Amino acid sequence: MSQEEAHHPTAKQYFRIAMVLSVITAVEVGIFYLEFLGYWMVPILVVLSTAKFALVVMYYMHLRYEHKLFSYLFVSGVVLATIVIFALVALFSFGIGRW
């Protein structure tokens, strides 16, 4: 077993992470029904789903324990995709660059 694997979480820790993911999902659904939150729901849900995303990538995909180059490869794809989403939504919502 390599040094990296030696630091991988144990089965118990994997289970705990799964429980945390389930609780966050339940909280997300609960928040969805709290209509009085209005637009505040958006940042709250974004933070919660980002936390879920990070937990899965760091612990289940072991990116936390891997070589930095793997992180660069994956994170650059995520960042570029996020930029594309925001750029396209801005372009079509506010007519930026309309000619």
Next chain:
Amino acid sequence: MATEVNNDTNHDDHEYTTTGLNHRKMLMWAFLGSDCMFFGALIATYLVYQGKSLVGPYPVDVFDIPVTSVSTFVLLMSSMSMVLAYAALTQNKISGFRIWMASTAIMGATFIGFQVYEFSSFSTFHVDIESCNEKIVKHGIFDEYEEELCANAKEDHVETHDGLQPQTNLFGTTFYTLTGFHGAHVTLGIIWILSLLFLSYKKGMITPERHLDVDLAALYWHFVDVVWIVIFTVIYLFGVFPFPGS
């Protein structure tokens, strides 16, 4: 200068690479990074056309959040099952590996079952309103689509069987394209997992020393899970929530 692979991995340990990292693993991470951009483009397209459909049904009419929450939970649990299968293999517990791999495939298939149910209920969506009088509409019992149907109706009774098809409106086109591609990814993952499960019965094919084969499948499986985390929030939860003033 070429350096020897210092990676954990396995039968590829003898390979020499310029980075010192396993090529197969690097290829998988590069692929996942590029797949992020693929799904990013599909999500961006969905968001760009959100609220621009000229006819219903709209997201608020067809989405069933409790059902989708259950399918999301199933997919999250399948990720846990997959990582436990990998952990069992590295500890040379082959029977545990088989059990967790089978449970991952079953949960993946359950998720696909939910998606088939969802698609079929969307495509057969129908509305039957007995009374379209103004009083009920004002009390806010109807949603946007039903109000639209009543507004265009000549009689008090309205019945429509126009389900949501990919060609129905912009919502249908972008929604089915995005979730359909995700479903295709999940299906491919199930086939991959089942292949590894069957290979584990062949002597010497799946061993702790050759765990990279399972590691790569696990990376792919967790990736479809994280994509669904984004889809569930952005498409389903944001899609149905009645924002003030909307």
